[in-house]
Amino acid sequence: MESVKALFFDVFGTVVDWRTSIVRELASFGQMKGIDADWTGFADAWRGLYQPAMEEVRSGRRDWMILDELHRESLVRLLGQFGIGAVSDGEIDDLNRAWHRLDPWPDCVDGLTRLKTKYILSTLSNGNTALLVNMAKRAGLPWDVVLGAETARAYKPLPEAYRRNMALLALKPHQCMMVAAHNDDLKAATALGMRAAFVARPTEYGPGQTRDVAPDEDWDVITDGMTGLATALDC
């Protein structure tokens, strides 16, 4: 662990509580437009289209597209499915940028601030750069550098998504630790030689969550928040 120089953070679910934030944004949109709908169901459906949309790109069936564009396509589709009409392009753009306005879990700003004293803190998210920068600015997330799918032009868990971002920092895998609430992300990272920290977020998908409620493997660090990670890493 002493060779670790940089921590790479998954963001959606690990650092930010996307579900609560997206439900809030959708409800606020509904109130403004005078539309009543199952906004929690809408949020879950929107997130449900996340992996299938990225898989089209990962598989090569579609050319490279950033997440803002994939999110927008999914949003337009869901507005139709939920029978919501009379929404302007500008309103759709603004609602789509709800993903730029996600709130962090309460432990994040404190924990990351402690971790920053000792490590390079980087995102390694499937979110695009503008999304991650706008989110960090609003939420006070103290990243040293903002990397992810867009700087790699590859979506996790493809190996290139990790490798190209480690190369941008001129670091070898054993000098990098992936921090995520998702076992699959850590599996892909450790397969390349990265270290792994599991941060349990058992309500990311709401009260009935079944996936990723616990670590699948004996990861280097297992904790339940960023302050716990800071303590585990002597920060």
Added chain:
Amino acid sequence: MESVKALFFDVFGTVVDWRTSIVRELASFGQMKGIDADWTGFADAWRGLYQPAMEEVRSGRRDWMILDELHRESLVRLLGQFGIGAVSDGEIDDLNRAWHRLDPWPDCVDGLTRLKTKYILSTLSNGNTALLVNMAKRAGLPWDVVLGAETARAYKPLPEAYRRNMALLALKPHQCMMVAAHNDDLKAATALGMRAAFVARPTEYGPGQTRDVAPDEDWDVITDGMTGLATALDC
């Protein structure tokens, strides 16, 4: 000016005093190795090879290479020219990373910290990402995002170096201000529609500096440091 969302900073010369720092690093290397040489002349010669090395890449005569690699080639060449032998590959690597250990001008940390309250602060440097991140970490430069030639795969003043980095932030040119001590950098940026701030650094190249001692044009902001820029932008 009210439309400006992000400030893009040139780094070498504008934010950091590369010359004083490189002379210090070379002298320290000389002391360690028991070598006496004209280290100021060596530093100026090293920087003198900077534009010619990048021009080989800009022109397409060479494939894309990051600045750390170009710096290292120039260093090896100059060690030969200065008759300095018996230097190991590891020592050359460490000396080459002197460019990761440059000190900021004294106004930078204060000024950037003020500017960060209102704007997205991004590098837009010909330095590679690892160089800029390591420099910021050591010097306490509070960037929101680290962009430059490596994220654009193009060296300034090619238009792609500016355009691709603005695209990463999903911003239009009038939402971006280039901050530089070099008139040519501002000319290239404003040709694309960016705003421009000239920060005078009349001793960047030493006491006899003749280039860029004053602004060539009536740039949007003309100042002599980052605290002056913060005041000009009401931060």
